[in-house]
Amino acid sequence: MAPYVGAAVAVLMLSLVGCAAQEPLPPTPIPRDEASIERVDMSYLPELKPPAACAGYVALTFDDGPTNLTPDLLAVLDHYEIPAAFFNTGTQERVHSRLVERTLAAGHQLGNHTMTHPDLLAVGLKDALADIDAATVTHRDLSHDAAPLFRPPFGNTSAEIRAAVESRGMLEVLWTVDSKDFEATTVEQVVEKSKGMTDGGILLMHDGKPLTIEALPLIVEHYYAQGLCFGRVVAADTELPTDRFDQTHRARAEKQEP
Ligand SMILES: [Zn+2]
Incomplete structure (x- = not known):
């Protein structure tokens, strides 16, 4: 573990609340005072x-927050002046409510990642939409922000879900590269899996993962060496491929206007 994350991470690992990609979120953790956490x-x-000169733009996205490690993530992003999109669950936003405003104030995008992180295809359309709407209500209550992006847990979506979230004013965003940080055991694994994006690419990562925070400078360095800069997630004009089976989405990275 690199020293900049600090010994506090070892303690934090005991209370992490991120999710492995194929598992539901664990029960709501005990709220903690994020301000008391040792910073990067x-x-x-x-x-x-x-x-x-930027040869193109790629976007960093972090799912399943906010968590105890969101302040560290924000600090690293702030250090490099890089925007990101955070796909939060409503459950986690309730636990770490102050981090919602803080993430927005730092200039990042926020997205709806449902209330309870269900497999939307397994629960049925009615319950799926109820869970998505509950997250929207929670997010609006906490931030007065509309969270214009949406990402289905596990990438499990359908034409019906996509149409429903679009009718609610949200853009469905999958990903072009999956960092697989939820199953990584070393920083190098996260960095290697995070490579491969070209202009417009969107990288899937998770909030609450110490290895992800450690990998971030190396991922940034890699894309800078490719001539790519970091931007925000916007609607694309056409369907673009993702690495989620044969699914496509209409989202891409673009320059973040000041
Ligand atoms: Zn998730």
Whole structure:
């Protein structure tokens, strides 16, 4: 474990609430005071130089937060002045409500990742939409923000779900590369799996994973070396491929306007 994440991570790992991709979220954890968590030591973060001219844009996305580690994630993103999209569950937003405003205030995008993280295809359309709507209500109550993005848990979606979320004013966002950080045991694994995006690509990662935070500077360095910069998630004009079986989506990364 790199030193900049600090010894606090070892303690935090005992209380992490992220989800493995094929498992439902665990029960709601005991709320903690995020401000009391030791922050990332910025002096250990490598200085990285963005490309002089961006050959394209890719987007970082973090699912299943907010968590105890969201402040650390925000600190690293802030250090490199990189935008990201956070696909939060309503359940986690209730636990870490202050982090919702904080993430928005830092200029990041927020997305609906349902209330309780069910497999939307397994629960049926009615219950699926009820769970999505519950997250929307929670998010609006906490932030007065509309959370214009949506990501189905496990990427499990259907034409009906997609049409329903679009009718609710949200853009369904899958991913072009999966970092597989939920099953990684080393930083190197996260970095290797995170490679492969080209212009417009969207990377799936998870909030609450110490390895992901450690990997982030190396992932940024990799894409800078490709001439790519980091942008926000926007609607694409056409259907684009994802690495979620043969699914497509209409989302891509684009330059974040100031
Ligand atoms: Zn998830």
